[in-house]
Amino acid sequence: METSASAPRPGGPNLIFRSLRGARSQGEFAAAVRRAAREIGERVCCDARYIGRVEAGEIRCPNYAYERVFLHMFPGRSLTELGFQPRQLVRGRVPRADADPSPPLPQDPRPRSSPHPRQPPYPSASSRLPRPPTPRARSASTDIPEEGDVLRRAFMTGGTAAVASLTALAASTPAAARAQGAGARAPGARPGAAEAAALRQQIRDIRLLDDRYGARRLYRPAGEALRAAHELLDVGARRQAVNDELHAGAGELAISVGWLAHDSGRLADARSHYAEALATARVAGDGALEAHAFCNTASLAADADRPREAVRAAEAAQQAARRQGTDHLRALLSLREARGWARLDDRGGAEAALARARAAHERGPAPEDPEWMTFYGDAEFACLEAECWASLGDHGRAVESGRRAVEAALLEPRFTRNLALYSAQLAGHLARDGEPEEAAAFGHRSLDLLADVRSSRITDTLASVAGRLTPARGDAGVATFLDRVARGGG
Incomplete structure (x- = not known):
C-alpha cells in the first residue's frame, strides 16, 4: 500500500491514483466512481476525461x-494517500485559528421574500458541491491577506451606506481640488503621489469586493469614486509622473465601473464608461489601458448581441497588446474574438481563435500579467470556451467545458461571484443538452451562492435556465428550482 510519502510532487502525474485503477479503462473506472457516488447519495459527473x-x-x-466519493471507495486512506495534494496547499493559504470573523454583509435594499424550506427527494446541489461558509464564519484572512481590511472598511456601517471604502477617495480629495471644480481653486494645492496611490487602492478594493459579492451593491459608490478621480485629473499634479499615474488609474477605474454597470444589466452605461477609458488611454498613449478597454468592450458587445463589433474590438485589443501583452492576456483576447465569431455562427473563425487561445493559455501565467487579470485562469478559460461551443450549437462540448470551469472555480474560493456564474451557465448548457435534472442541480447551487452575490447577469442567466426547464417541471428537483427562481432565489 502506497502512503502519503509516495504522493506525487506538485505538477507531476498522480501515479498512486493510476495504480488504483488497475486494469480497468478510464471509462470503466469513471463508471465505478459514479456508482460509488450513488451509494452515498452524491451525484458527480465523472467521465474518462476527468479520470x-x-x-x-x-x-x-x-x-x-x-x-x-473517493474516500468511500478507498476506506482508510486520506486524500494524500490517494496521491492528491493537501487542499490548503492547492489553495495557497493556511487557515488561521486566531483570525477575527469578518463583519456582516451589507443588506440588499430590495425587499426579499421570506425563505421557504426546500426538501427535494434527491441530494440537493448544495450537498453535491461544498456550501460556502456563512458570512460570519469567514475569517478576515480567509483567502488573501488584505481582504479582511477591505471588508471591514467596506461594510463597517451595514446597509446601502456600508460600502464606505469606495467613497473614501472622494473624502480624501483636497478641498482645493473641489474648489477647482467650482472655478475657485486655492493656490498651491495639487494632488500628489498619495492621491495616486489611493486611487490605485480604490481599484483593487472594487475588484476584490466584486469577486466576492457581485456588482449590484457596488455600482453607485464606485461611480462616486470615479467622479472624485476626475476631480483629481481636472486639478492636475505638479509632476508628470503623478499625472500619468492619475490618468492610468482613472482609466482603470472607469473600466471597473463599466464592468459593474455591465454586470448590473446597465449595458448603455457600461458602453459609455468603456469609451471613456479608451479615450483616456488614447490621450495618455497607454497601450495596456487601451487593450483592457477594448477587451471589455468586446465582452459587452457579445452580450449586447453585436457580435461583429465584438470581433473588431477583440482584434483591436490584440493590436494594442502586441508589445506589452503576455500569454494569458493574448489567450483572453483570443477568447473574446472567438466568442464574437461563434455568435456570428462562423465555426472556422471561432475554432481558429480558440486554438490560438488554448496555445497561449497553456504557456501559463507570467509575473508581467496585468493586475486586472487576477480573475483569469483555468476556470475563466473553460467558461469562455463553453460559451463559444454553446453559441455554435455544440452543447455536449459546452457542458464538458462548463464542468471544467466549475471544478476549477472550486479551488479559488475568493471568486464567489464567478462560481455562481459558472454554475448558472453550466445549468444552461445542461438544459440545452437535454439533462434537466442535473441542470436544476447546478441551478440550485448558483441560487445558494446568490445569498452573498448580487449580479443581474447571473439572475438573468438563471431565469433563462428556468424558462428552458419549464417543460420538465414533473421532475421534483426541476420543480423546486423553478419555484426558487419564481420566489427570487429564496
Whole structure:
C-alpha cells in the first residue's frame, strides 16, 4: 500500500491514483466512481476525461463531492494517500485559528421574500458541491491577506451606506481640488503621489469586493469614486509622473465601473464608461489601458448581441497588446474574438481563435500579467470556451467545458461571484443538452451562492435556465428550482 510519502510532487502525474485503477479503462473506472457516488447519495459527473486529468496531475485536489466519493471507495486512506495534494496547499493559504470573523454583509435594499424550506427527494446541489461558509464564519484572512481590511472598511456601517471604502477617495480629495471644480481653486494645492496611490487602492478594493459579492451593491459608490478621480485629473499634479499615474488609474477605474454597470444589466452605461477609458488611454498613449478597454468592450458587445463589433474590438485589443501583452492576456483576447465569431455562427473563425487561445493559455501565467487579470485562469478559460461551443450549437462540448470551469472555480474560493456564474451557465448548457435534472442541480447551487452575490447577469442567466426547464417541471428537483427562481432565489 502506497502512503502519503509516495504522493506525487506538485505538477507531476498522480501515479498512486493510476495504480488504483488497475486494469480497468478510464471509462470503466469513471463508471465505478459514479456508482460509488450513488451509494452515498452524491451525484458527480465523472467521465474518462476527468479520470485522465486526475492521473495526469491536472487535478491536484478534488472538490468536496469527489473527495467524499473517493474516500468511500478507498476506506482508510486520506486524500494524500490517494496521491492528491493537501487542499490548503492547492489553495495557497493556511487557515488561521486566531483570525477575527469578518463583519456582516451589507443588506440588499430590495425587499426579499421570506425563505421557504426546500426538501427535494434527491441530494440537493448544495450537498453535491461544498456550501460556502456563512458570512460570519469567514475569517478576515480567509483567502488573501488584505481582504479582511477591505471588508471591514467596506461594510463597517451595514446597509446601502456600508460600502464606505469606495467613497473614501472622494473624502480624501483636497478641498482645493473641489474648489477647482467650482472655478475657485486655492493656490498651491495639487494632488500628489498619495492621491495616486489611493486611487490605485480604490481599484483593487472594487475588484476584490466584486469577486466576492457581485456588482449590484457596488455600482453607485464606485461611480462616486470615479467622479472624485476626475476631480483629481481636472486639478492636475505638479509632476508628470503623478499625472500619468492619475490618468492610468482613472482609466482603470472607469473600466471597473463599466464592468459593474455591465454586470448590473446597465449595458448603455457600461458602453459609455468603456469609451471613456479608451479615450483616456488614447490621450495618455497607454497601450495596456487601451487593450483592457477594448477587451471589455468586446465582452459587452457579445452580450449586447453585436457580435461583429465584438470581433473588431477583440482584434483591436490584440493590436494594442502586441508589445506589452503576455500569454494569458493574448489567450483572453483570443477568447473574446472567438466568442464574437461563434455568435456570428462562423465555426472556422471561432475554432481558429480558440486554438490560438488554448496555445497561449497553456504557456501559463507570467509575473508581467496585468493586475486586472487576477480573475483569469483555468476556470475563466473553460467558461469562455463553453460559451463559444454553446453559441455554435455544440452543447455536449459546452457542458464538458462548463464542468471544467466549475471544478476549477472550486479551488479559488475568493471568486464567489464567478462560481455562481459558472454554475448558472453550466445549468444552461445542461438544459440545452437535454439533462434537466442535473441542470436544476447546478441551478440550485448558483441560487445558494446568490445569498452573498448580487449580479443581474447571473439572475438573468438563471431565469433563462428556468424558462428552458419549464417543460420538465414533473421532475421534483426541476420543480423546486423553478419555484426558487419564481420566489427570487429564496
